[in-house]
Amino acid sequence: MTETGERIVAWARESGDIRPDATALTAAAASLREHLSADAADRLIALPLGGLARR
Numbered sequence: 001m002t003e004t005g006e007r008i009v010a011w012a013r014e015s016g017d018i019r020p021d022a023t024a025l026t027a028a029a030a031s032l033r034e035h036l037s038a039d040a041a042d043r044l045i046a047l048p049l050g051g052l053a054r055r
Contacts, residue, residue: 004030 012018032041 009018013020029041029045032044035041036044
């Protein structure tokens with residue numbers, strides 16, 4: 001799961017959709033999905049991901 005997340009972040013970083021220093025959330029997102037419902041995990045990860053977007 002972490003490998004997949006890292007690839008998604010790398011793709012988003014290369015396309016300019018997220019900041020170049022965005023890396024830490026992939027492991028957290030994978031862990032949340034393993035331990036919480038999908039809806040709860042999505043809510044908890046949506047806020048910090050919104051803060052990573054380029055403006």
